[in-house]
Amino acid sequence: MIxxxxxxxxxxxxxxxxxxGELAAAIEQSKVVRRATRGELPMEAISGCLTLAGVSTADVDTVAIVRPLSPNFHLQLRSVFPASRVVLVEHQTAHAASAYLASPFEEATVLTLDRGGDIRCGSLWQAVDNHMVLRKELFYPDSLGDLYGRVTELLGFQACADEHKVQWLSPSGNGQFHSLFTEIMPFDREGWPRIDRSFFDAGRLTAGGFSAKFYSRLGLEDGAPIPGEIRPSLASGIQRATEDVVAALAGSGRNLCFAGGLGLNALLVASLERSANFERVFVQAAAGNAGTAIGAVLYAWHTALGNQERVRIPNMSLGPAFGAAEIKQVLENCKLSFRYLLTTGELIGNAVRLLGEGKIVAWMQDRMEFGPRALGNRSLLASPLDPYSAENLNAFIKHREAFRKFAASVPAEVAAEYFDVGPNARFLATAGRVRSGHGKTFGSAILGEDTIRVHTVAREDNPLYWQLLHAAGAATGLPVLYNTSFNLFGDPLVCTPRDAVRSFYSSGIDAMFTGNFLLEK
Known part of the structure; x- marks a missing residue:
């Protein structure tokens, strides 16, 4: 069944x-076509999934589509899949299914929160076995995601794109605006937030649209620029208030599943994991709109088609991979010099050597990750033992703000020696704390006092990357590498060898491993 x-x-x-019965593929359209898309049938992503599964459009039994849709979308769909059954899935339902039906739980509370969705911007469900029952809904404009986006714009970033920057800025702020944002998000008598619109000016279309009342509470003239010294505290205020409200919405119980755009907020996820309200928390790693494709296919599998056994999801490396012949053709067409490394040992040995020399290494291996985070297949790597590695990554390669730190990848079985972190670190969906005695080692990656992004790598999830981490540990005594996404200038994660070559030669990256091919500058 397809x-x-x-x-x-x-x-x-x-x-x-x-x-x-297995999730064979999942691909984001923007990573394949290298541009943002809107309103289109994601044909390149669909074709990639079909190819990876070894099937054609005629083999597809059921197509599950997530609302909202663009006009005439159904005509595009019918032209490509004329004989397939079509299942229409509501937006928040898809988010909920992407979290719960991908989780290891047989019962859970399921919470979804995003900016707008399909007018509904949140939902609360109770799930047992493969069935989810809707309990409450949150409607726009009472949107936590919308308020977070407004603060993003107020701080000079781009709403609907740069909310992660506000998140990572927040640990360097203080709590002086926490109460202000709590006041903006009061609870109604049913215990759900109802945004106080008096803090917004409908006629102001820039800087988040905040009103004179809001600026007065900041101690500023109406519409005044935000002074640099209070920007971190504004970020901290919205972050902490959001964490409080989400915890209240989730309630308490044994298991919590979480998805929607706010599920991409790793600090929020960490606060849920540390809360005593739930024993276990599972967050869909691709919690945003792209992840609704997974939600749709899982919902159709269980609800529309009646299958009882859960779909097997081995990991998030669900995109295309490229063989040696394909990589070699690209390198030769670009007239590049390279070395072919004959064995895995030689591949890992050269990577450890270069990292030990303080080099920034691009690592492109196996299948591309699904979701916004690099998990060791499309990564830029550096050694934490190099005091300049984080600065070099930010200033000369990623060209981004100094407060945006890099994740620490560590083998899952030794992670507790260095970090206190929850289970969602498997897919870089949470943040942890550096354990006592290791603060100096990871100083360049620490946010605030001791917060750090952690990626725990299990051997079964990524065998080659796991081997690399252990080899780095054998060589240096520290089985940890800094990891950030292999992409530049706001582009999507690299997908193909040609994407990798373009990014490699457009940046200050020192060396690149793509498959068993090594390129050095």
Missing amino acids: VLGIGGILGHGAAALVKD
Whole structure:
């Protein structure tokens, strides 16, 4: 049985495919076509999924589509899949399914929160076995995601794109505006937030649209620029208030599943993991709109088609991979000098050597990750033992703000020696704390006092990357590498060898491993 899920049509389009009970592929359209798409059937992502599964459009039994849709979308769909059954999935339902039906839980509270969705910007469910029952809904404009986006714009960043910057700025702020944002998000008598619109000016279309009342509470003239010295505290205020409200919305219980755009906020996820309200928390790693493609395919598999056994999801490396012949053809067409490393030992040995020399290494291996985070297949790597590695990554390669730190990848079985971190670190969906005695080692990656992004790597999830981390540990005594996404200038994560070559030669990256090919500058 072949089931295809399509989500994020109005932004962050993606496709996911289940074949015979296993999630065989999931691909975001923007990573393939190298541009943002909106309102289109994500044909390149669909084609990629079909190819990876070894099937054609005619083999697809069911297509599950997530609302909202663009006009005439159904005509595009019918032209490509004329004989397939179509299942329409509501937006928040897809988010909920992407979290719960991908989780290891047999019962859970399920919370979804995003900016707008399909007018509904949040939902609360109770799930047992493969069934989810809707309990409450949150409607726009009472949107936590919208308020967070407004603060993003107020701080000079781009709403609907740079909310992660506000998150990572927040640990360097203090709590002086926490109460202000709590006041903006009061609870109604049912215990759900109702945004106080008096803090907004409908006629102000810039800087988040905040009103004179809001600026007065900041101690500023109406519409005045935000002074640099209070920007971190504004970020801290919205972050901490959001954490409080989300915890209240989730309630308490044994298991919590979480998805929607706010699920991409790793500090928020960490606060849920540390809360005593739930024993276990599972967050969909691709919690945003692209992840609704996974939600759609899982929902159709269980609800529309009646399958009882859960779909197997081995890891998030669900995109295309490229063989030696394909990589070699690109390198030779670009007239590049390279070395081919004959064995895995030689590949890892050269990577450890270069990292030990303080080099920034691009690492492109196996299948591309699904979701916004690099998990060791499309990564830029550096050694924490190099005191300049983080600065070099930020200033000369990623060209981004100094407060945006890099993740520390560590083998899962030794992570507790260095970090206190929750289970969602498997897919870089949470943040942890550096354990006592290791603060100096990871100083360049620490946010605030001791917060750090942590990626725990299990051997079964990524065998080659796991081997690399252990080899680095054998050589230096520290089995940890800094990891950030292999992309530049706001581009999507690299997908193909040609994407990798373009990024490598457009940046200050020192060396690149793509498959068993090594390129050095």
